[in-house]
Structure formats: C-alpha cells, structure tokens
Amino acid sequence: MLTRLDSLPRDTRDTLFLLAVIGWIMLPQLAHVPWWCGVLAVAVLFWRGWLAFSSRPLPRTMWLFVVLAIAVVATLATYRTVLGRDAGVTLIVVLLALKTLELRARRDTFVVFFLGFFTMLTNFFFSQSLATAGAMLVALLGLLTALVNAHMPVGKPPLIQAARTAGWMTLLGAPVMAVLFVLFPRFGPLWGTPSDAMTGRSGLSANMQIGNLATLALDDSIAMRVKFDGPTPSQSELYFRGPVLSTFDGREWRPLQPRFFGTRVQLAGNVQLQVSGEPVRYEVTMEPSNRPWLMVLDVAASPPQVPGFETAMTSELMWLVNRPVTDLLRYRAESYTHFRSGPRNIAALPPEYLQLPPDRDPRTIELANQMRADPQLARGGAPALIQAALQRLRTGGYHYTLDPGVYGENTADEFWFDRKEGFCEHIASAFVVLMRAMEIPARVVTGYQGGERNSVDGYWIVRQSDAHAWAEVWLAGQGWVRVDPTAAVAPGRIGSLQRLQPPRNVFATAFGNVTPGLAQSLRSAWEAVNNAWNQRILNYTQSRQLNLLKDIGFSAPSWEELTFVLIGIIVFVALAGAAWTVWDRREHDPWLRLLNRVRRKLLAQGVDITPAAPPRRIATLVTARFGELGAPLAHWLLKMEQQRYASAADESLRALQTQLRHIHWPA
Amino acid sequence: MLTIALNPIAYTRQRFRAWWQARLPLSDTTTLTQRNVYILPTRPGFMMLATLLVLVVASINYQLNLGYLLTFLLAGCSVVAMHVCHATLRGLTMNLMTPDPQFAGASAQLRVVLTNNRNAIRNGIGLAVLDSTVDDKWVWTDVPALGSSTVNVAFQPQRRGLHHVPPLTAETRFPLGTFRVWTVWRPAAQVLVYPQPEAFPPPLPPGEPRAGGIARARLQSTGEFDGVRQYRRGDPLKVVVWKKAAKTGELVSRDAEQAQRYELWLDFAQAGKHDTELRLSRLAAWVLQADRLGMEYGLRLPGVQIAPASGESHKRRCLEALATC
Numbered sequence: 004m005l006t007r008l009d010s011l012p013r014d015t016r017d018t019l020f021l022l023a024v025i026g027w028i029m030l031p032q033l034a035h036v037p038w039w040c041g042v043l044a045v046a047v048l049f050w051r052g053w054l055a056f057s058s059r060p061l062p063r064t065m066w067l068f069v070v071l072a073i074a075v076v077a078t079l080a081t082y083r084t085v086l087g088r089d090a091g092v093t094l095i096v097v098l099l100a101l102k103t104l105e106l107r108a109r110r111d112t113f114v115v116f117f118l119g120f121f122t123m124l125t126n127f128f129f130s131q132s133l134a135t136a137g138a139m140l141v142a143l144l145g146l147l148t149a150l151v152n153a154h155m156p157v158g159k160p161p162l163i164q165a166a167r168t169a170g171w172m173t174l175l176g177a178p179v180m181a182v183l184f185v186l187f188p189r190f191g192p193l194w195g196t197p198s199d200a201m202t203g204r205s206g207l208s209a210n211m212q213i214g215n216l217a218t219l220a221l222d223d224s225i226a227m228r229v230k231f232d233g234p235t236p237s238q239s240e241l242y243f244r245g246p247v248l249s250t251f252d253g254r255e256w257r258p259l260q261p262r263f264f265g266t267r268v269q270l271a272g273n274v275q276l277q278v279s280g281e282p283v284r285y286e287v288t289m290e291p292s293n294r295p296w297l298m299v300l301d302v303a304a305s306p307p308q309v310p311g312f313e314t315a316m317t318s319e320l321m322w323l324v325n326r327p328v329t330d331l332l333r334y335r336a337e338s339y340t341h342f343r344s345g346p347r348n349i350a351a352l353p354p355e356y357l358q359l360p361p362d363r364d365p366r367t368i369e370l371a372n373q374m375r376a377d378p379q380l381a382r383g384g385a386p387a388l389i390q391a392a393l394q395r396l397r398t399g400g401y402h403y404t405l406d407p408g409v410y411g412e413n414t415a416d417e418f419w420f421d422r423k424e425g426f427c428e429h430i431a432s433a434f435v436v437l438m439r440a441m442e443i444p445a446r447v448v449t450g451y452q453g454g455e456r457n458s459v460d461g462y463w464i465v466r467q468s469d470a471h472a473w474a475e476v477w478l479a480g481q482g483w484v485r486v487d488p489t490a491a492v493a494p495g496r497i498g499s500l501q502r503l504q505p506p507r508n509v510f511a512t513a514f515g516n517v518t519p520g521l522a523q524s525l526r527s528a529w530e531a532v533n534n535a536w537n538q539r540i541l542n543y544t545q546s547r548q549l550n551l552l553k554d555i556g557f558s559a560p561s562w563e564e565l566t567f568v569l570i571g572i573i574v575f576v577a578l579a580g581a582a583w584t585v586w587d588r589r590e591h592d593p594w595l596r597l598l599n600r601v602r603r604k605l606l607a608q609g610v611d612i613t614p615a616a617p618p619r620r621i622a623t624l625v626t627a628r629f630g631e632l633g634a635p636l637a638h639w640l641l642k643m644e645q646q647r648y649a650s651a652a653d654e655s656l657r658a659l660q661t662q663l664r665h666i667h668w669p670a
Numbered sequence: 671m672l673t674i675a676l677n678p679i680a681y682t683r684q685r686f687r688a689w690w691q692a693r694l695p696l697s698d699t700t701t702l703t704q705r706n707v708y709i710l711p712t713r714p715g716f717m718m719l720a721t722l723l724v725l726v727v728a729s730i731n732y733q734l735n736l737g738y739l740l741t742f743l744l745a746g747c748s749v750v751a752m753h754v755c756h757a758t759l760r761g762l763t764m765n766l767m768t769p770d771p772q773f774a775g776a777s778a779q780l781r782v783v784l785t786n787n788r789n790a791i792r793n794g795i796g797l798a799v800l801d802s803t804v805d806d807k808w809v810w811t812d813v814p815a816l817g818s819s820t821v822n823v824a825f826q827p828q829r830r831g832l833h834h835v836p837p838l839t840a841e842t843r844f845p846l847g848t849f850r851v852w853t854v855w856r857p858a859a860q861v862l863v864y865p866q867p868e869a870f871p872p873p874l875p876p877g878e879p880r881a882g883g884i885a886r887a888r889l890q891s892t893g894e895f896d897g898v899r900q901y902r903r904g905d906p907l908k909v910v911v912w913k914k915a916a917k918t919g920e921l922v923s924r925d926a927e928q929a930q931r932y933e934l935w936l937d938f939a940q941a942g943k944h945d946t947e948l949r950l951s952r953l954a955a956w957v958l959q960a961d962r963l964g965m966e967y968g969l970r971l972p973g974v975q976i977a978p979a980s981g982e983s984h985k986r987r988c989l990e991a992l993a994t995c
Contacts, residue, residue: 109847110714124729143743154794157810158812172751584704
C-alpha cells in the first residue's frame with residue numbers, strides 16, 4: 004500500500020496517509036460513540052481524502068465552526084452534558100475529524116497529531132486488551148511516521164524511510180517506557196472521575212431482575228481468574244458467592260436493606276459462621292466490575308487480602324470493599340467449602356426471609372399449601388418439603404433454557420405451571436417463592452458457578468456466562484443450607500464442563516465441529532497470553548511497584564523512594580551519556596593513535612611536525628634532526644607507512660606497538 | 671542610547687548576540703561538535719509536553735495502565751527524537767567555497783558543501799544567512815550517508831568593500847519538530863562587494879581628446895571599423911568577425927582602436943554632485959556600460975588613476991578600485 008501511495012504527489016500522499024492513520028485510530032471508537040458522530044467522522048475523513056486526491060481547496064473555516072456547533076448541540080442532546088468521559092470522547096472524535104479539514108499551517112498539523120495521541124488514549128477507556136494495545140501501537144507508529152515525514156522537507160522521500168525512522172525511535176524509546184512504567188509512582192485518581200467511567204462493563208448487578216442473568220449467559224468475557232494453591236476443588240463445590248438477594252417485589256430481587264444505617268452492626272452481623280475441614284487457598288484476579296464486592300469461593304471466613312482496600316463481611320457472608328472495583332484487582336483468600344452459618348433459632352432470623360409480594364403467584368401459594376397438607380411430607384418437616392420441591396423439578400418436565408421468553412406478572416406461577424422452562428434465575432426465584440410460601444426461610448444467592456481450567460497456564464477461568472443464581476434455605480438446627488434447584492432441572496449445568504451453548508454462526512459451528520480440540524487449545528493459548536498481559540501490565544499497581552522495591556532491597560519502600568530510584572536512573576544514564584561523549588571525542592583509529600603518540604613525543608623534543616604529516620615525512624624530519632641516532636625510529640615509521648598503505652602489510656599493528664616500546668629513543 | 675531607553679531587553683539581547691558571535695572562531699571549514707551545536711525545544715515541543723501531561727493525568731484519573739504505557743512510549747520517543755535531532759547536526763562538516771565578488775544590493779549565492787562521514791543519512795538540514803530578514807530564507811537539504819551535498823545560500827550584500835562573509839546558520843527540526851537544533855558559523859572567507867550600479871545612469875560622459883591626436887569624435891558603436899586583429903580575451907562578442915570565424919575557425923576581432931582619437935575617462939569629479947556612494951555607484955554603472963559597449967575607458971578616483979583599457983580584467987580592476995576606495 005505504501006508503494007501505491009508513493010506514486011501520488013507528495014502533498015496528496017502525505018495527507019492520505021495521515022487520514023488513513025486517523026481512520027485507524029478512530030475505528031475502535033465507532034462502536035462507542037453515538038451513531039451521528041461515527042457517520043460525521045467517517046464522512047469528513049472520506050471527504051477530506053477526496054479533496055486531497057483531486058487537489059481541491061479546503062472549505063472555509065466558518066463552515067467548520069458551523070459543523071462543530073452542530074456537533075456540540077448533538078452531544079448535549081445525546082448526553083445532556085459536554086463534560087464527562089463519553090461526551091468528551093465524542094467531542095474529541097469530532098474535533099479530530101474536523102481538524103483534518105483545516106490542515107493549512109504547520110501548527111494545524113501538530114494539533115492533529117496531538118489530538119490523535121489523545122484519541123488513542125480514549126480507546127483505552129473501553130478496552131485495555133492485548134488486541135487494543137497492538138492496534139494502538141500500529142497507530143502510534145503511523146502517527147510518528149507521518150510526523151517524521153512532515154519534517155523531511157527535501158523532495159519526496161519514500162514513506163518507508165520515515166516509517167523506519169519512526170520504528171527504531173519507538174524501539175529505542177521502549178526502554179524509557181519500561182523504566183517509567185515500572186517506577187513512575189502510582190496514585191489514586193487526582194479528582195473524582197465522572198460516574199460514567201465504567202459503563203459498558205457487564206457483570207453481576209446488585210439486583211436481579213428476572214431476565215438479567217440470561218443476558219450475561221451470552222457474554223463470553225472473563226469475570227475472574229483464579230489460581231488455586233493446591234488442587235482445584237471439585238466443580239460442584241465451585242460456588243463463587245456474590246450478592247445475596249432477599250426481598251422480592253414480584254419482578255425484582257433486591258438485597259436486604261441494612262436496618263441499622265450508619266453503623267457497622269449489620270455488617271459484622273450475627274453471622275455465626277462455623278467452618279470445618281481444610282481451607283482452600285487461592286488468588287483471584289477479578290476484572291473490574293464497578294461494584295464494591297469481592298467474589299470469593301463459598302465461604303471465606305477470614306478477610307481476603309486486598310491491597311489498598313478495606314474489607315468487611317455482611318451478615319449474608321458476602322465480602323465488601325470500601326469502594327467500587329474499577330480496576331483489575333488481585334487478592335488472596337481462604338475459603339472453606341464446608342460451613343454452617345446463621346442463627347440456630349428462627350426467632351433470631353429477620354422476618355424478611357419469609358416475606359412474599361402480596362397478591363402474586365396464587366397458584367404457587369396454593370401448591371405450597373397442598374404440599375404442607377400432605378401428611379407424609381408434614382411428618383418429614385422442612386427437609387422433606389425441600390426434597391419434594393426438588394423432586395418436582397426433576398420429574399415435572401422442567402427445562403433449563405437460555406431463551407425462556409418474557410415472563411409476565413406472576414413469575415413463579417408461570418414457571419411452575421405454564422412455561423416449565425427457565426434460566427437459573429427463574430428457577431431459583433420460583434424455588435425461593437415456593438419455599439417461603441411453605442414457611443421455610445429462603446433467599447436467592449447470585450454469583451458464579453464452575454468455570455474451566457486453562458491448560459496453558461493453569462489458571463481457573465470464570466466467565467460472565469458462568470453467572471448463576473441458587474437458593475439458600477434455613478433449616479432449624481443447621482442454619483443456612485445451599486440448595487441449587489437448577490441442578491435438579493439440568494444436572495449438566497452444575498458439576499461438569501458442559502455449558503449451555505448459545506446458538507453460534509455457521510462458520511463458528513463448522514470450525515468447532517471439524518476441529519473442536521484445535522479451537523479449544525487455540526482459545527486456551529490466547530487466553531493464557533491475555534492473562535499474562537493482565538497480570539503483568541494491567542494489574543501493575545502501587546503495591547506491586549512497592550513490592551518490586553522491596554525485592555531490590557528497600558526495607559520499607561514508599562513512593563518517595565520510588566522517585567529517588569527514578570531520579571537515580573536518570574542521573575546514571577546522563578552520566579553514562581557524558582562518559583560516552585568523552586570517549587567518542589578521542590581518536591578511534593588505533594593506527595592514528597599510535598602515530599599521534601610518536602608525534603606528540605617528538606613535538607615535545609622540539610621537532611616541528613604538522614598535524615597532517617604522514618609517517619614518511621616524520622621519518623625525514625627525524626633523520627634530519629637526529630641523524631644516525633634516529634635511524635631505528637625512522638625505520639619504524641616507514642614500517643608504519645607500509646602497515647597502512649602497502650597492499651600486504653608485513654607486520655601487524657600490535658607488533659609495531661611492541662617494537663615502538665623497545666626502540667632506543669633518540670635524544 | 672535611544673534604543674536602550676526604548677527597548678532595553680532587545681538592546682541587551684542584541685549586544686549579547688554580537689558578543690557571542692564575536693567569540694566564534696573564523697573558519698571556512700567547520701565540523702560541528704557538542705560545543706557549537708545548540709538545542710532548545712520549539713513551540714510544538716512545548717505542545718508535546720502539554721500533551722504528555724494531559725495523557726498522564728488522564729491515565730492517573732482513569733487508572734489506565736495502558737494509558738501509562740502509551741504516554742511513556744511517547745515520552746521515550748520524544749527523548750530519542752531529541753538525541754536524533756542533535757545528532758543530525760553533530761559531526762557534520764560544512765565547507766564554504768570561496769565566494770565570487772558581488773554587487774551590493776544584488777542577490778548573490780554562497781556555495782556551502784556539507785559532508786557527512788557518518789554511515790546514516792542526515793535529513794532536513796536548513797542553511798541560511800544568520801540575520802537574513804527574508805521570509806523564506808532557509809535552503810533545505812539532505813546529506814546522504816558517507817556523502818556530501820552542496821547548497822547555495824542566498825544573501826544580499828548591503829555595503830561595498832571587502833567584507834567577511836556574513837555569519838551562516840544551520841538548523842534542523844528532524845525528526846519530530848519538537849526540538850530546534852542549530853549552529854552559528856562565522857566563515858573566514860572575505861567577499862568583495864562592488865558598489866551597487868546606479869539603476870538609470872546618465873549617458874557616458876564625452877571623451878577627452880587624446881594627447882597629440884586629431885579631434886574627431888566618433889563612437890565605436892557606429893559599426894565602422896578600421897581593420898581586424900587577433901581575438902583577445904575579453905573582446906565583446908559583437909566585435910568578433912563571425913563570418914571569418916565560421917570560414918576559418920579562427921577568432922578575429924574588428925579593430926577600431928586606431929580610430930579612437932578620444933579617450934573616455936570616468937571621473938569621480940564628473941559623476942554628479944551627490945555624496946561619495948552615489949557617485950561610486952554611478953561610476954560602477956558607467957564601467958559596466960562602457961564594458962558592454964566594448965569601449966576603452968579609464969577611471970579617475972581620488973588618489974587612484976587607472977589608465978584607459980578594455981576587457982574583463984580591466985573591468986574587474988576598475989570595479990575593485992570602486993569597491994575599496
């Protein structure tokens with residue numbers, strides 16, 4: 004492509020290349036900016052390209068202001084503000100596109116370059132993946148190439164020449180980048196980031212509206228990576244606990260509202276947690292969720308070690324941190340898969356765990372009454388009723404599906420009697436409603452279940468599609484007990500690798516069918532690379548920075564010491580540069596160095612030798628001055644001449660050097 | 671004094687520059703080293719710095735580690751660019767070719783040979799006369815690896831006389847334009863500047879009767895001639911007998927000298943009643959005119975008298991006398 008571009012006149016070629024680079028920078032943004040902005044930017048770039056190609060004049064500046072004003076108004080209409088991240092990104096894209104229509108003076112070109120650099124950064128708001136990094140590296144090289152090319156004023160140098168210069172400048176700049184990246188002190192945000200900073204990231208939410216999790220099930224992105232110290236617990240034990248939802252209004256489950264606002268009482272709560280068995284130790288790298296909770300394996304008795312955060316546990320065994328997780332977060336935790344929690348006495352239990360929305364799900368309540376009236380079940384108590392409900396799920400023709408359709412008013416009724424199919428959230432919700440109708444305290448727990456092991460780097464990967472909802476029921480004398488009604492409907496969903504696959508496109512199906520193993524291993528390798536990227540680059544935080552200093556040998560590192568190290572390195576590099584300059588100034592040719600030594604010595608003795616005198620001339624001068632005494636030196640000088648200029652030198656320079664040391668110097 | 675009072679900073683600056691330039695050694699060949707290559711950031715350089723600051727603040731505020739990477743890579747590139755920019759001039763050898771004499775006020779050229787003994791090309795080097803007020807004064811060139819390139823720098827000598835070549839400056843902003851690297855060079859060579867010829871001079875003064883000759887005023891340009899002689903260097907083209915040259919291949923000039931009974935003297939005293947410079951510039955115009963006409967002419971200046979003759983070397987002699995008197 005570069006060669007085809009090179010056949011155009013220089014101005015046209017340079018402009019088209021710059022436009023192509025800008026287009027490449029904007030490409031990832033098109034998915035995130037409003038449609039009118041994308042259309043405007045693409046149209047302006049193409050128009051500008053056409054103007055350059057046909058050598059037409061640029062439009063008047065007034066028109067640009069008109070378009071800009073329209074864009075500002077449209078931004079206001081879209082976002083109700085021109086501040087904040089999304090509105091800012093939209094405006095920057097518009098500005099960059101419009102500025103290409105105003106490439107008149109040198110200054111305009113620079114403005115385009117600097118806007119381009121900034122637009123590259125805004126891409127990272129939406130994705131910091133390896134692919135984005137690669138694309139932006141290409142963009143950076145492109146912009147630098149254009150900038151270098153703009154500073155080659157003579158003739159029409161080929162673009163590849165500028166590209167090569169830009170390439171090795173980037174290569175030489177990479178060590179600077181590495182040092183600064185490792186040592187530049189990391190702070191928290193300097194001022195509050197606008198609230199829209201984290202939208203566009205999916206994950207569990209604080210509430211569960213019926214239908215929420217099903218959308219997550221189609222999301223194959225990674226929620227967290229877990230590295231177990233010991234062996235991985237069995238699949239059926241891998242319940243990662245998220246928000247616990249206890250109040251239901253018929254459509255939406257919400258967490259229990261703390262009844263003692265402003266105190267820690269509720270958080271510390273009457274957990275009454277008893278654990279048994281060996282703990283599972285592991286390290287979690289959680290993708291940013293913009294939520295203040297930590298996902299831990301059910302259940303972590305001791306606080307997870309989260310650098311830079313305070314942690315607390317709710318009475319529902321969920322671990323919270325003091326601010327939303329807006330960044331990739333790594334923490335260590337210890338969990339016990341065997342545990343008991345909750346009060347032993349029903350009187351100590353908040354009444355919310357038995358509340359049902361009024362006037363909803365009459366048939367489910369009817370069903371509950373029937374089951375409780377059954378003498379056989381009544382004798383067995385709560386465990387028997389739970390078993391009966393699970394039995395009904397197993398044998399009643401209920402199905403697990405990703406596409407349950409839209410549920411109406413009485414979600415539990417529809418599930419139990421009409422549709423008989425649903426995603427885990429429908430099943431869990433309907434199950435808890437039935438339990439509460441039978442006077443058994445119950446709640447919904449959301450989180451992730453299962454995951455898969457990446458065979459390349461051994462990390463356990465939990466995806467958004469592993470999001471799950473299950474139930475907990477309270478049994479007298481046992482406390483809260485986990486019941487997973489989905490397991491009763493679809494045993495395959497729990498405890499095995501089999502996951503319900505959303506319908507795939509034709510190509511993916513064919514590819515997956517032909518080489519299922521290859522696709523799987525390619526995916527594993529790719530995710531291992533991604534994980535390394537996450538662990539090394541994206542998760543490089545202040546604590547890891549300070550740990551690095553600790554490894555170097557600082558006992559109690561702080562960011563001041565980080566700055567000292569940084570300054571130290573800069574000073575060292577500067578000194579090394581100065582030393583190199585001094586070294587560079589001296590004569591590099593060993594032959595000349597040797598001859599200069601002789602010349603200086605003779606000069607000191609008063610022989611007048613010009614700096615450019617060749618050996619033969621010096622030899623003549625030596626003979627003239629010292630006569631016979633100078634003969635050995637003159638002879639040596641002639642050999643020097645031969646060494647340098649004869650087609651085949653008799654003696655090596657090293658030999659001549661030794662000879663000089665033994666020559667009887669004339670005086 | 672007035673300048674100090676009006677603009678003390680500009681005055682100090684000017685004095686400092688004069689002092690600084692006077693310290694520079696005079697040399698026709700200069701090799702640029704760390705000592706005589708200067709570097710400062712340009713306005714786009716400060717813009718780049720501002721961009722880097724904005725990028726780092728955005729990275730901090732949104733906690734973008736990839737943003738840090740981008741910022742620091744760009745910063746690294748800028749640092750490398752600074753060194754590349756400096757190295758573009760450092761080590762370059764500049765050699766001024768001996769300049770030909772020039773007329774004051776006319777556009778003249780200085781030939782400078784740039785030699786690169788490095789194994790890499792040096793891009794985007796501009797040369798100009800240091801204090802040139804012309805808008806587009808720079809001459810841009812690339813110097814190939816282990817090669818040389820020649821540039822012609824335009825300059826306009828202002829005053830007549832024998833002067834040093836004005837200080838030259840070389841500059842580069844390659845590769846990113848964020849830094850300006852420049853040097854100032856005072857060549858040792860001197861250039862002879864003739865007076866500026868008057869644009870519309872009066873006709874040549876009438877001849878003076880040659881001593882002992884018969885007064886017969888006749889101008890050579892009437893086309894009549896008395897004989898032919900061997901071509902001499904400096905004969906105007908119009909006196910060459912081209913027909914004969916075509917026939918025999920031998921250059922022969924018409925000889926009208928014997929006919930000239932009048933001698934043309936270009937006299938300082940007769941060159942109007944203006945000040946010295948205007949008179950000199952009229953004399954210069956007359957010298958050129960007389961030479962164009964192929965006439966013999968003499969020059970009388972205060973203290974100098976050049977006997978009538980013609981030809982290129984005579985013209986030079988006269989102009990030199992005008993330049994240096």
